Amino acid sequence: MLLTAFDSVTLDEMRVSLAIAFVAGVLSAQQLPDGSVLTQGLATETFSCGNLARTCPGTARRFIEARCGIVVAEDGVRVQVPAVPAEGPDPTDLYNDCAGSGHNPTHLEDLETVVIDPDGEEVTGYVFGDNYYELYVNGRIVARDPVGFVPFNSGVVRFRAKGPLTYAVKLIDWGTHLGVGMEYDRWNVGDGGFIARFSDGAATGADWKCRAFYISPLEDLSCVGPGPDTTACAERPPCVERDPATCRALHIPVPEEWASPGFDDSDWHQASTYPASDVTNQRAYRDYVDRFGDADFIWSHNLDQDNLVLCRLEVD
Numbered sequence: 676m677l678l679t680a681f682d683s684v685t686l687d688e689m690r691v692s693l694a695i696a697f698v699a700g701v702l703s704a705q706q707l708p709d710g711s712v713l714t715q716g717l718a719t720e721t722f723s724c725g726n727l728a729r730t731c732p733g734t735a736r737r738f739i740e741a742r743c744g745i746v747v748a749e750d751g752v753r754v755q756v757p758a759v760p761a762e763g764p765d766p767t768d769l770y771n772d773c774a775g776s777g778h779n780p781t782h783l784e785d786l787e788t789v790v791i792d793p794d795g796e797e798v799t800g801y802v803f804g805d806n807y808y809e810l811y812v813n814g815r816i817v818a819r820d821p822v823g824f825v826p827f828n829s830g831v832v833r834f835r836a837k838g839p840l841t842y843a844v845k846l847i848d849w850g851t852h853l854g855v856g857m858e859y860d861r862w863n864v865g866d867g868g869f870i871a872r873f874s875d876g877a878a879t880g881a882d883w884k885c886r887a888f889y890i891s892p893l894e895d896l897s898c899v900g901p902g903p904d905t906t907a908c909a910e911r912p913p914c915v916e917r918d919p920a921t922c923r924a925l926h927i928p929v930p931e932e933w934a935s936p937g938f939d940d941s942d943w944h945q946a947s948t949y950p951a952s953d954v955t956n957q958r959a960y961r962d963y964v965d966r967f968g969d970a971d972f973i974w975s976h977n978l979d980q981d982n983l984v985l986c987r988l989e990v991d
Contacts, residue, residue, distance in 0.1 A: 708903070710928040712752050713896070717920050718744025718853040725760030727807075727823040728773055735772040741807065741823025744853030746924065754926050756854055757847050757889055758983045760823065761809050763816035764789060766802060766830025769966070770959040773822050777958065782831050789817045791836035798836070800873035801966040803829040805955050808869055809845040812836050814935035824849040827957040842877060842988040843934035844869060846974070848981075855922040856891035856982045862919040864892060864910055866978040868954030869986070870970050877990050878970035883946040887975040889983035891924030899925065902944055905977040933985055940987050946973040953978065 723729055724743030731738035743760075745753050767786050768779040779785070788797060791813055802810060802818065809819040810832060818832045848867030850858040858865045872878040890905055892915055898908040903925070914922040932938050948971035951960065960967075975981040 708927050712748050712754055712926045713923060714746040714748050714754060714854065714926065715921065715923045716746070716854060718746050718756060720745050721853055724755075725823065726762055727760060728821055731773040731826070733771065733773045733775045734777065735826040737825055738773060739825040739851065741849050742853065746854040756924070756926075757849055757856075758845065760807070761816055761819055761845070763809065763819040765821040766810075766818040766832045769801065769829040769831050769963060771822065771828040771830075773826050773828060778962070786831060786833045789815070789832070789834040791815045791817075791834055793835065795835045795837040796875070797833060798840075798873050798875045799831065799833045800871055800877075801829065801831055801963065802871045803827075803869070803955075803960045803963075803967070804846060805866070805868045805957075806849040807847040810871070811841075811843040811845075811934035813841050814843075814932070823847075827955065827959045829959040829963060838990065839936070840875070840877070840990045841934070841936040841938075842873075842883075842990065844871075844986050845934075846984045846986065850982070852919065854891070854924060855919060856889075856924060856980065857915070857919055857922075862915065864915065864979045866954065867974050867982070867984065868949060868972040868978065869974065870951075870960070870967050870972045872967045872970040875990065877988060878968065879946070879973045880969075880971045881945055881948050881973075883973055883986045883988045884940045884943040885946045885973065885975045885984055885986040886940075886943045887977070887981035887984050888927045888929055889924065890927075890977075890980050891982060892919065892922035893925060893980065894923060896923070896925060902942075902976075903927065904944070905975070905980045908977060908980045910979045929985065934987070936989070938987070943987070944976070946986055947976055948973055949978060
């Protein structure tokens with residue numbers, strides 16, 4: 676049985692028993708969301724996933740493909756990590772040295788409008804994600820990051836839609852050690868971050884609501900509080916120093932229609948905001964700070980352990 680990162684699968688279809696014993700403590704299954712799955716170790720297979728960049732013909736000095744993998748729980752449940760990328764339009768490049776030389780001076784002239792409602796208002800937005808984002812408006816995908824992992828790029832989007840608007844983003848901190856949320860030869864515990872600003876006045880900040888759905892590396896799940904809240908989880912748990920390939924991961928099912936207007940996000944927490952210095956020093960953001968105005972970088976409670984994060988904002 677394959678649960679592809681739990682996307683587009685109902686909770687009833689995915690309910691599995693969860694009895695988790697740990698050397699360093701025990702966490703009651705009642706504290707975890709329904710359908711949660713625990714895995715340990717690296718993906719058993721990896722593959723190219725989604726219509727994401729698999730080559731980098733531009734001027735970028737470093738390229739790492741965003742690959743996906745399958746991890747298997749003790750009860751045989753198979754989960755795709757870090758998530759299942761959606762198909763959708765690319766944003767217009769603002770800065771992308773994987774597709775070209777970097778800065779795109781004609782980005783506004785190149786814009787194409789995604790029409791959600793023909794009689795709606797036209798909105799333009801600037802977006803940057805570390806590493807990957809999908810942007811939805813009123814349940815319709817408007818753009819998805821064409822470069823899933825490295826190098827970093829920024830984009831411009833334009834859409835036409837009738838209000839009230841529901842903005843929703845799927846955010847992924849990708850990795851190279853799939854299954855345990857780590858990257859590079861040093862087995863870094865990578866961080867994430869997302870920032871966006873739109874011409875209708877919407878911008879990322881603490882008024883967004885977020886929730887984590889893939890959490891790793893972990894050793895003792897007692898650090899995961901209700902919500903889930905991973906504030907108390909150490910950046911480098913003991914398994915990272917002992918043998919990072921033995922770390923655990925917690926996978927929470929992604930609810931259907933999470934990006935749609937009317938979805939009940941009342942149990943999601945307010946987005947945590949972070950200064951740019953905690954997220955990135957990449958040119959794709961650094962050279963365009965003015966485009967993002969008063970927007971903040973957002974994520975869930977934990978920049979390091981939370982690898983798949985969904986966020987939403989409803990605008991009257």
